[in-house]
Amino acid sequence: MKKNLIIGTVANYVWEDLEPFFVSYVRAGFENTDCVMFTYNISRRTLNKIRACGVKILPMSQKWISTAVNNYRWKLYDEFLNVYHDEYKFVLALDVRDSVFQSDIFKSFDEQPFLGLAIEDGDLTERINKEWIIEAHGKEIYGSIQNERIVCTGTIFGTCEEFRKFSQEMSKTIFSRPRKIIQEMVIDQAAGNVIAHYNKTFLDVIKFSDNISGSIMTIALTDPANIKLDANGNIFNGAGDLPAVIHQYDRKRLIVAMVKAKYCEPVTFKKKLIGKFDRLMRKPVKVINKLRRMLVTRS
Secondary structure, three states, X not given: OOEEEEEEEEEOOOHHHHHHHHHHHHHOOOOOEEEEEEEEOOOHHHHHHHHOOOOEEEEOOHHHHHOOHHHHXXXXXXXXXXXHHHHEEEEEEEOOOOEEEOOOHHHHOOOOOOEEEEEEEEEOOOHHHHHHHHHHXXXXXXXXXXXXXXXXXXXXXXXXXXXXXXXXXXXXXXOOOOHHHHHHOOOHHHHHHHHHHHHOOOOOOEEEEOOOOOOEEEOOOOOHHHOEEOOOOXXXXXXXXXXXXXXXXXXXXXXXXXXHHHHOOOOOHHHHHHHHHHHHHHHHHHHHHHHHHHHHHHO
């Protein structure tokens, strides 16, 4: 029987950044599912806590140092699935630091091939998305898709084969851009929107998930008045159903407070001190890698 796969990248974070994600993953009660994380510059303390949640750790190659990790992750996913694609039925790739699970998302999937894309509240005239697309793909392509809804590449899901094809297309699109852009900018969001709305490569298999009725809520641009909550810290979509994944919760102060209260251990002086020390120890590697990227860009 094939398993399901949750896959992501964790670089330069400490446990306090990741606790809501992994604790909510455990509580969601996923069945027949592997959770695989590519990691870099993570302390032994944090790695041990992640492993204790039943997660498989794969060290990230040094190759990513000259590339923004959000761009390079699509090569990692592509390479991983080139080897293990026969083992998996469904795949979910998502941002780790700002996502939490409320249930097992795979239970809502059917057997038909599909690629799931979560869309945000807003269109591509939004300032940051506009800048990313113009910088990476030019004004002409942007002009042809500017009125489309925002596809969020922080949560991509689907049947394994369709996800694998998408990761290949993402990798090809991202790494066809100039080296300076790949190294200095996070352009996977631009690539995802160009693939979905301009290339229309997956038009026949795309299923969009929105904040009205979808299994994923992406709430950075959502009016707080449209986010429904209950006393147990659950978050509901516009239809009143419980979505499996909440993404970008850290953009809303009230949601952050609820998430921490629900999934994080109380912050003691000792825990706060350990977390600060752990974070401090990540900084030298981050500075060194930034200098390396600058040198590679100038060479």
